[in-house]
Amino acid sequence: MTVGNGPRSQHADHLTTLLHDDSGYGASTMDGNFADGWNPGMTEDRPTPGGTPVLDDGSEESERQREAIAGHTIQMYYNRNRTSLIRAIGDTEAVLAKFQEMNQTWPTQYPQEIQNEPHSASPTRPGSRPSLQHSFSTRDLDNESAPSPRPGPRRAETSLGSRVSAESSSAAAQQLTSLPEPRLLNAQVAHEFSLLKLELKMAGREHSVHSFDKNAIASLLDNQFRENIRHLHSLRDRVEDTSSKVLVTGDLNAGKSTFCNALLRQKILPEDQQPCTSIFCEVLDARENGQIEEVHAIPHNSIYNRDDESTYEVFAIKELEQIVTEHEKYLNCKIYIKDVRPFEQSLLNNGTVDIALIDAPGLNKDSVQTTAVFARQQEIDVIVFVVSASNHFTQSAKEFIFNAAREKAYMFTVVNGFDQIRDKQRCEKMILSQLAKLSPTTFKESKELVHFVSSNVIPMAPGSGPRPGGDFAAGGGGSGSGSFDPNGDDDPYDGDGEKEGKHGEPGSPAKGKGKGKEKEKIRDFDYLESSLRRFVLEKRARSKLAPARTYLMNLLGDMNRLADFNRDAAQSELDRVQKELEDLEPQHEASKKARSEVSEELDITLESSTTDTYNYTRETLTDSINRVSEQDLGLTYPGPFSCLQYAEDIKDAMLSEISNTVYLCEERARNKSIQGFNAIKNLGLMHVGNKFYEGHIFHPEKMFMKRRHNLARQVDIDLEMLDFFDFSYIWEKQEKLAGTGMAGTVALVVGGRLLGGASWIDGALGAFKIMGVNGSKRLILPSLITLVGVALAFAIQQIPASLPRRLSSKLATQLAAQDYVHDNATRISAEVRRALKNPSQDLRIELQRGVEKLEKDREDRRGIKAEAERARTYFAGLEKNSANVRRRVENVDLEGAPPGLASQYAA
């Protein structure tokens, strides 16, 4: 029998909103827009799904079959959702891992806020794009002004601990209330991301995201990626985990152990008319203990580890009766048994949800607290509260339910021992009215959640007789004695109409009526079982699947947002770099052209300066050497007796004159170099810019410092007699005089110019002619002597004129032999070349650098372009992939009834 009148529309309403405001990681929206912030709704306790079968007035058999089908369908539906989520977790992990990898090579960009404009709708986007919100629904902005959702009652049992794991745990709820909103992002940015949110804090000062460089952000994101990948692993473990803990608690002697045994279809837990269970007894499938049936009793203060026998004591199942009373020694025990029910009906092990039943000690004022603490520590998924139909809710029961309601708004309630009640309707009414005050939500769903049953009439599986030795059913009920018939085809009470009478139906009803009532009780219990399974599945969906779904939705949403943002960033980078490349190309061409033009001009400048200097030096020096004898050397002939010194002085003066010419050439070369440097500088200013010449100063005074001119040491002229008497010169002189006429000659000779005349030979010959041969014979000797004397005197007189010529000629010969002119011209012009070489080389290098820099810039930009293209392709793919996986996750419907089930039962 089931009771209660919960309206189905409320189921639907609850379930419609179930997942969309569920976990601590913010809600999803139905329209595909990625919603904002935290919504703790998931932690609220909710009713069982809308697929709950509703009994109609059809035959019992068809009703039972429909129930069985409904149970299987819900189970299959749950499995399908679980599989989809596991696959989505795997896909998300792969996508995230690739994203993380990408982040290493292309630092992910993060939407930036505009400081001091917290309400601006345009966080800066790459390439001056519109704000991030503009590419999404304006709902986000709307939501910002909406009052923030308050956390409702939440599960307390999940405790993965990390920040990202807080989607449904109470820890998350605490974080929600205790942690301030991230300080460094304005509300807008903070709302955009749920998981990949950057909180940047430094030394107590606030920093906006844009105050951190790209790599710092990428590194922060990398941490987020790592954390989320870790969380995905644990999420997968949680979703794959099929175990679920059901705590059976209630008043002393309410029949909790009997109820557990009935669920197991085995007599495992000790039943007694007096309170006997004083420790928590957890019944698990023997598979988890290597198929060995035994009891592990866990002493107080010991943390159970099945692989460490020092943490528990091992007993046989039959010793359980003794163990359950030893509460002073043990806090709880694990009972490993082999399930006797078929796989599809098994509570302990059916693959979808493997229920570990925990029989708790009866509640009294001492144990209420212990049970509450135990429930919290053991991460109980579902609490089944067993209340005695005869005693109703005791004070302890009320206290427990009241406290538990903070975490579990819905409590699966078993009113046991209903067989003992004569006025069943009155009993139902009274209990439900009590419950309405204790747990209004459970009361509203009482059809699903409140069951009036008689656990002691449930037949045990064949061969599963009382384990702990003796009959636990001390009350003398039919428990344990009937045959096992999961389908109810076999009537366990056939031929035993008396059984009903033993449990509160006094008056020994007729056999047929008794059989019918027993069947009804078994059917009620069956219905309880399928409701319990649905309840557990629904709770699991809530505790395990829904948080995973919400988490995935949020994470994929964040990835999608980042992908969208970064695809735009990559595109904008691509546009920018493309533009830069286009600008660079002509610059590069111009730079190359300038380099070759300037190079040519430098060559010309250098060459012309050098050649000009060479030529000039050569000409000037040659001229100077050739004409040095004609120069006024500033010397006075001291007379024949100092003619040697005179010759030395002349030589020195000539050398000095030539040296001066060389210095003049050097000076001119300096000026030429200055001109050349200025020409080079002008070229540089034109092509390289002012800056380049800031440190460049030309120092003409430093020229010719290393390779100095030193002529005196190089020239060594030996003086000869002939240098003083230059006969060719004397001859030349007398030749000139001869041309003036005979009369003049005689006059010259005779007229006393003999000694000082220019042509003493002519004079002598003239005298011979005048005097005749005879006269001449007598005069010949004295004449000759005179002539020689005259000649000598004439020659001596000619020394100042002939000596410079001779010396100059000798000097010229020697300098020519030394290649003096060429050497100096080469030296001086080489110095010019050397002086101009550095500035011109510097300019060449600078121009080359300019070309190379542009080429490097071009290469760099080509590299960036390739990277940006790769990033754009990647982020476009990421955007698509994350949206696809998100869509798949969104399609995992955890709240609605399995397809076809609702209509099947809505009829």
Ligand SMILES: Nc1nc2c(ncn2[C@@H]2O[C@H](COP(=O)(O)OP(=O)(O)OP(=O)(O)O)[C@@H](O)[C@H]2O)c(=O)[nH]1
């Ligand atoms: N008539 C009747 N008796 C029942 C029913 N369920 C349990 N009993 C009897 O009630 C007594 C107490 O049952 P238990 O299962 O030991 O109760 P309990 O709540 O586990 O007791 P403690 O945990 O020790 O407090 C036993 O004698 C059972 O046979 C029922 O549905 N109908």
